[in-house]
Amino acid sequence: MHIDWNTIDTVLLDMDGTLLDRHFDDHFWLEHVPRRWATKNATSLEYAREHLYSLFRSQENTLNWTDLDYWSDRLRLDISLLKKEIEHLISVHPFVIEFLLFLKQHRKAVWLVTNAHSKTLDLKMRKTLIGPYFDGTISAHQVGLPKEDDRFWRALQEHITYDPARTMLGEDSETNLATAEKFGIGYLIYISRYSSAIQPKPSQQFTSINYFRQLIPVSGSMAVTIPNNEGRFP
Secondary structure, eight states: OEEEGGGOOEEEEOSBTTTBOTHHHHHIIIIIHHHHHHHHHTOOHHHHHHHHHHHHHHTTTSGGGGOHHHHHHHHTSOHHHHHHHTGGGOOBOTTHHHHHHHHHHTTOEEEEEEOOOHHHHHHHHHHHOOGGGSSEEEEHHHHTSOTTSTTHHHHHTTTSOOOGGGEEEEESOHHHHHHHHHHTOSEEEEESOOOTTSOOOOOSSSEEESSGGGGSOSTTOSEEEOOSOGGGOO
């Protein structure tokens, strides 16, 4: 993909996995919650994982997936409190701040657009201090639809003004990029190194990067070419 930043007015960025290391979220839902649930219900960890993973999968691609109040009620656990127990794992990916500064320097409208629940947003903004780099933050819970829904991106225009053809979206979800592509968002970037705990694998459908530094032009140019082969960019 060749990107001429002069043709982009708005940048929409996902949070978990895109700007922040998804290791926190994966560890929380796959390890921490099952351990706490097993202790509370006097079951084995193996049973807790099997039971909870099935519950989690049942709510994929819905707003319940990220609704902390829903899961607190469903699991009879204080999910917000449990998140605070391991908040030390919350971290910003390398080169995110440099990219956000580049965007602000060149007067792009920058929006954080996430499926995350407001309580998760509050925790992570306090921990990372990245909030001031954005023109605003929109949660799918405000829109009333998850980003996996084809109707999301049009509904988002009721909250912010953007021209899809002159907009970039950064995501670690190929499903969300696909719904944005259907709506006509012009520049779609897949973040393949969404977790520090995984070996990144490029998308077969979308331009892939490991780090946002790959989107920052060198010298005084406002253009950058990104081969769809992240292996060239350590």
